[in-house]
Amino acid sequence: MRSLVLTLALLGLAGPALAADLDGRAFGVFWGLPFAGMLLSIAILPLAAPKLWHHHFGKIAAGWALAFLLPFALSQGLGATAGVLAHALLAEYLPFIILLTALFTTAGGIFVRGNLHGSPALNAGLMAIGAVLASFMGTTGASMLMVRPLIRANDNRRHNAHVLVFFIFIVSNAGGSLTPLGDPPLFLGFLKGVDFFWTVKHIFPETLFLIGSLLAIFYVIDSWYYRREGVTKQDPTPDTAGFGIEGGINFLPLAAVVGLVLMSGIWKPGISFDILGTEVELQSLLRDVLLVGVTLWSLAITPRALREKNQFSWAPMQEVAKLFIGIFLTMVPVLAMLKAGEQGAFAAVTRAVTGPEGQPLPWAYFWFSGLLSSFLDNAPTYLVFFNLAGGDPQQLMTTLAPTLAAISAGSVFMGANSYIGNAPNFMVKAIAEDRGVKMPSFFGYMAWSGAVLIPLFVLMTLIWFR
Template sequence: MRKHPAWICVLIMASLAFLAHTTEAWASAGSLHEQAEGIGRLLDGVWAVPFAGMLLSIAVFPLLAPGFWSQHFGKVSAFWALAYLAPFVALHGWELGLYQVVHTALLEYVPFVILLLTLFTITGGVHLSGTLVGRPVVNTAILLVGTLLASWMGTTGAAMLLIRPLIRANSHRRYKAHTMVFFIFLVANIGGCLTPFGDPPLFLGFLKGVSFFWTTQHLLLPLLLLSSILLGLYFLVDTALFKREGKPQPPAAKKVRLCVEGGANLLLLGAVVACVLASGMWQPGIGFDVFHVRLELQNVLRDVLLLGLTAASLKITTKELRHKNSFEWEPMQEVAKIFAGIFVSMIPAIAILRAGSEGALASVVGLVSKDGVADTAMYFWLTGILSSLLDNAPTYLVFFNIAGGNAQELMQQVHTLMAISAGAVFMGANSYIGNAPNFMVRSIAESSGVKMPSFFGYMVWSLGILTPCFALLALLFFR
């Protein structure tokens, strides 16, 4: 079981769901749901302390106690989850506490882990062989390709597909971290703004009624501007560092034409795209309740099919090919355990945000409009800043609802919906936890020997480079 840690998380959550199902008769569905919906109005800022502790642990422990962190990050994650859950249960009862955990687990965390596991496993079975040398032009080209792919196969899919070839191409380089940072900026975040499949927030908008190609039409210019600036800046930085290294070349070897091994996994990757899109477009109206949490048939079927595709990839891919990719389960284990703590500990923060003008963050939420008129710049910045630290999908949904929640009307209020969409997608790049593939890229890079910036070190990069770019976008598009 230790070789397949992600499955442990799935089994734990399935067991939790079964336990919850057996206690279903002990509480009222309507009252629990109503209590959960209104709990944000009763919580103050103190309830965000466990989430802040979780973030600080991710930031500080790898720096001050790397040995402790590498051995016990799962226990630290569980500690902060319980630091929220235990007092909440003591004050509000076990039924409401269990409902919140089951709701978060079954509707958010389990689908999140299953999709990551599937993409991680399938892309780990695709090997780009041949001579690929990490010179500035080659690295910039890989970033460009990943940016273009991200909207059509998802930021997670594009990142998982290209991160290993990029690491191998630069294995002879002294300076590598900057390449990984720009990869997170462009491939794991910014490139996913054009379609609902690109990034989870846009997929939620699609489910709410936003047209599939709405973001393609309205975010294309911001994407072109932002990616041009970042690709150009990356090329200059990489060129300067390449020269400082003495223009190193990899050990002499026979040049081999580029080719793809494990091509069958690319077909499986296409099937992943089809499953996710179908789950959003097919709405049979059939479902069942697990401890008062409604599970829709299309979503359950999607996750079952994704697990089937994961198993298929493990079956058809040889151990030798995965060894060529330096494929290991540790990055998946780290992401699954750490995000379990993040998802649970951030429950009160999301609840307070959803309470809007009646919650502890009413003053913050009130900034998005003046005298009843939407302030698009504030929608952009607030959605983005909160997406940098919270899950960008529910943050998008919160501000989508604050703006009215009617997709047909919001598509006519072009700049408001643009601001919410761009803020959620673009500023997910501001921290390692802003978007799912960020932490995964970091984990894969570190497991391959790349010394990545710390949590705060990464934010020095993102704030220094991205903030001026976002300010320019706000000036041009969200005034």
């Protein structure tokens, strides 16, 4: 893909159209079919045609991406297509993959020694620790750090998939709701002028309620499984001399990742480069280059034997990279139609979040930003509703604080509704499956989220977002 972008640049085909600036009014709902096809492929093919999916999921993702790009090229021209492709790759996909790879690599070099035994209390404790870490090192960083010890602690359990499902609910999503470092939507809000500590001041009760409720529900369910299992299968993890951490040196590159992300949001040198009509700011370019360096640093300082003990594998990262290029490209017209507001194909969404006197409805913002974040990238979805509510950070932090709280909570919390709602969801699934855990299917996971999360979101609406 990168070579295609560079080739188009050399040919001088770059046009003015950017993914961020596409006129959503020009798209009909049929432009959303490739995205729908991408989602249905992820949901259905692993069950209906597992061998086909396992061997060709990257080609299938590329096929759906082309199902959008080719008609777009025919209708808008090669220049506009090059601009869209450049924006999706340079402004969205590559920074996303580079950051994810850095977190995956650094956390994968930290080995928690000791054979923890996955009792309900221990599992809940590990998830609570992960939830606290998530708001300071991001949901992806906390997930990558904590998921391997959790899998190893439960590798002698007959039923352990539910442990990973609740881990996704708690650590990969809800735990990242308190600071801009926790989840990309909140970081975008920070870049737009929302105070760093605004979310912890305004949605801490909601976060505490959600995480506390999920931990309590998990403890009850896991205790039932634990009592019902009786004799577990033979523990494949040998007991060791004692609990400890090996590869702790990787906490330095892990901290560097967090620092680089924060730097890119605070440092504004005002220097940018135009690549095929996509503006790449110096701080973003420097962040991504240094993140690649951090990844190589972690690989250099971590003995191969240590990663082998951690059962580190590149397969989960490769799966995420291949699938998300399809997701990022096919969702371009969907986001453009949402940004068009009343003038776009999804005008009904704009009308649904506004009251009869033009006032924003917090409950509607919570549910619509949340449900769309369940299937679209939750960062641009947050931005769509942030702008829909006026886009003035000072007004949103004060007189419209309930609306901003609803957008923030919906975008972060409801990313847990599906595997693709937030990047670490799919990462945890891929790592668990790579370690032999039989995770629920796409719809099986949504059955869990529908049964557990949706009732809690209804309660939160009645309490905080009416």
